Amino acid sequence: MSRLDRCLSVRDFEREARRIMPRCVEGYICGGTEDGASLDESVRALRDIGFRPRGLRVVEQRSSQVSLFGQDYAMPVGFAPTGFSAIVMHECDLALARAAQESRIPFIISGASSVPLERLQEATGNRCWYQAYLPGNIERIAKLMARLRQAQIPVLVVTIDTCVGANRENLQRLAFTVPFKMSASVVLDGMLHPRWSLNVFMRTLLGSGVPRFSNLYEEIGPPITQDPPNGFRGERDKLSWEHIRWIRENWPGKLVLKGVMHPDDARQAYEAGADGVIVSNHGGRQLDGCISPLQALPEVVAAVPAGFPVMVDGGFRRGSDVLKAVALGARLVFTGRPQLFGAAVAGSAGIRKVTEIFRNEISTNMALLGCRTLADVTPDLIAPVRVTGAWDQQAAA
Ligand SMILES: Cc1cc2nc3c(=O)[nH]c(=O)nc-3n(C[C@H](O)[C@H](O)[C@H](O)COP(=O)(O)O)c2cc1C
Numbered sequence: 001m002s003r004l005d006r007c008l009s010v011r012d013f014e015r016e017a018r019r020i021m022p023r024c025v026e027g028y029i030c031g032g033t034e035d036g037a038s039l040d041e042s043v044r045a046l047r048d049i050g051f052r053p054r055g056l057r058v059v060e061q062r063s064s065q066v067s068l069f070g071q072d073y074a075m076p077v078g079f080a081p082t083g084f085s086a087i088v089m090h091e092c093d094l095a096l097a098r099a100a101q102e103s104r105i106p107f108i109i110s111g112a113s114s115v116p117l118e119r120l121q122e123a124t125g126n127r128c129w130y131q132a133y134l135p136g137n138i139e140r141i142a143k144l145m146a147r148l149r150q151a152q153i154p155v156l157v158v159t160i161d162t163c164v165g166a167n168r169e170n171l172q173r174l175a176f177t178v179p180f181k182m183s184a185s186v187v188l189d190g191m192l193h194p195r196w197s198l199n200v201f202m203r204t205l206l207g208s209g210v211p212r213f214s215n216l217y218e219e220i221g222p223p224i225t226q227d228p229p230n231g232f233r234g235e236r237d238k239l240s241w242e243h244i245r246w247i248r249e250n251w252p253g254k255l256v257l258k259g260v261m262h263p264d265d266a267r268q269a270y271e272a273g274a275d276g277v278i279v280s281n282h283g284g285r286q287l288d289g290c291i292s293p294l295q296a297l298p299e300v301v302a303a304v305p306a307g308f309p310v311m312v313d314g315g316f317r318r319g320s321d322v323l324k325a326v327a328l329g330a331r332l333v334f335t336g337r338p339q340l341f342g343a344a345v346a347g348s349a350g351i352r353k354v355t356e357i358f359r360n361e362i363s364t365n366m367a368l369l370g371c372r373t374l375a376d377v378t379p380d381l382i383a384p385v386r387v388t389g390a391w392d393q394q395a396a397a
Contacts (some may be wrong), residue, residue: 039284042315083112136238161259319361
């Protein structure tokens with residue numbers, strides 16, 4: 001049985017991917033910050049919610065279709081932006097964009113990605129959203145926006161949770177740095193993972209050279225082994241609501257803020273003219289000790305007018321996880337690591353299988369919940385998982 005056939009769930013893909021990736025790549029993809037509390041909390045919070053399904057409803061014809069920003073998507077799942085995906089698969093950005101297009105789900109190009117956004121747009125009929133790591137400098141924002149307009153990006157996603165680089169001790173221990181620097185331990189790590197060295201490292205070097213910071217600013221930047229002009233994080237700590245308001249006045253497309261965790265920020269985003277927010281703690285990769293995005297979601301939904309798109313990401317690994325967020329008011333759920341695990345295990349076929357898994361699980365679980373459409377996935381179908389007194393007594397007996 002092939003590796004791909006063995007993977008029946010996203011967790012299976014994760015297990016296989018961890019075997020293939022060098023430790024420093026695994027640390028970069030899978031890791032969180034400091035004690036990993038935000039990372040753990042995102043996964044744990046999903047287990048704290050259970051379903052209260054309805055029976056005897058005709059669910060023969062089901063649809064998980066969702067409409068957003070004038071597009072119909074096949075299911076309420078999209079690919080979150082993931083920078084440096086080139087270390088998982090040769091031209092991974094392109095494979096992700098194509099798989100998303102084929103599966104009719106949204107794909108967000110990361111500002112820290114390597115395949116030029118113009119190529120990704122060409123491959124998908126100009127459907128990619130773009131995520132920006134913006135400096136608090138209007139002149140520089142304007143230059144990037146000119147490029148995005150030229151490339152006909154329909155949705156600009158501004159990440160607001162990365163004003164500074166977080167404390168990623170795990171990466172320091174593994175000698176993994178951004179910009180990427182070769183060290184003896186990194187070389188040894190690669191040698192101990194020959195499949196990755198051949199399929200990813202050598203293939204990339206021989207095929208297209210060292211990946212570049214292609215989409216961070218207005219022009220194709222230097223290789224990821226060098227600091228981009230103005231630095232990778234230059235002036236991000238100056239970004240404020242003033243810049244968001246300026247962007248709104250000057251950006252004709254849709255505008256989404258990513259990394260919103262506080263209801264007041266969601267309200268402010270709406271008032272500033274944003275078209276949506278993504279509730280996210282950056283996959284546990286920024287502030288450690290954050291509440292989970294799932295916990296933040298209901299208050300964010302309540303803070304904005306009905307119908308204002310609230311999306312969410314962080315820790316979603318099952319179709320049932322996605323449906324819990326939909327029941328709590330999320331229009332769409334983004335995943336970050338799952339499709340990278342798919343890419344690491346089996347390239348494009350692996351990414352496609354991950355989306356199929358989500359689609360099948362969503363369809364099956366909608367039926368088991370008694371839902372024909374996503375509008376039927378309502379808050380009464382979920383409840384906190386709580387061990388009652390009676391259960392405690394039974395357990396003690
Ligand atoms: C390897 C990796 C790279 C990421 N790069 C970015 C990025 O460039 N921009 C961004 O806004 N978020 C980035 N994120 C965060 C994701 O967009 C998303 O918020 C998070 O991965 C969701 O959690 P999940 O991985 O548990 O699905 C990255 C996450 C990972 C795992």
